[in-house]
C-alpha cells in the first residue's frame with residue numbers, strides 16, 4: 397500500500413520537476429541579424445561605403461548614418477581578421493553595427509514577439525568605442541512595447557573599450573501594452589565619437605513571483621500526495 401502511494405507521488409514529483417525546469421529555462425526571442433554578420437564583409441570594409449544612406453539588413457534607422465562594418469586593428473586592437481581566428485575583441489563574429497556622430501542617430505527593430513504578462517525580459521548588447529577616433533561615446537538601449545518603454549540601459553565608453561550591458565523588464569499580471577509587438581531601440585545618446593554595437597539578445601523567463609506561486613502549488617500537491 398505504501399509503494400502505491402510513493403509511486404504516484406514520485407511521478408508527480410518528477411512531472412513537477414520537469415515542468416519547473418521547462419518553465420525557468422530562458423527562451424530566446426528571435427532578432428533578425430542580431431550580430432550584424434549579414435552581409436559578410438571583408439576586413440576593414442564598411443557596408444555601402446561612400447554612400448550617404450547606410451543600411452543594416454533586419455534593422456531600421458532613425459537617421460541616415462548607421463551601417464555595418466568589419467573592424468580591423470585600426471579601430472579595435474586585435475580586430476584584424478585572422479586565420480585561424482584568435483580571440484579578437486569583437487564580441488561576436490567579425491561585423492559590428494555603427495551609429496555615426498550626427499544628432500538623432502539610432503537603430504531599431506520591431507520584433508515578431510508580442511508583450512506577455514508574468515515574465516521578465518532581459519535585453520543584452522555589446523557596445524564599443526573605436527580607438528582611432530578620440531572621444532567618449534554614450535549609448536542608450538531600450539525595450540518598448542507599443543509606445544511604452546519597458547527597460548533602459550545607458551553607459552559611457554572610452555577609446556577602444558567594449559562593454560556588455562543589460563536592460564531588464566519585469567512584467568506583472570497585467571500591462572496596458574499586452575499583445576503589442578516588442579521593439580528594440582539603440583541610440584548613440586551623446587559624446588563626440590561613433591558607437592559600435594554587436595550581438596543583441598532578448599531573453600524571456602517566467603516572472604519570479606509567478607514561479608513562487610507555482611512552486612507553492614507543487615509543494616502543496618506533493619504534501620497532499622504523501623499524506
Ligand SMILES: [Ca+2]
Nearest residue numbers: 431488489491
Ligand atoms: Ca557581430
Ligand SMILES: [Ca+2]
Nearest residue numbers: 467475476477
Ligand atoms: Ca576584422
Ligand SMILES: [Ca+2]
Nearest residue numbers: 526529531555
Ligand atoms: Ca573613440
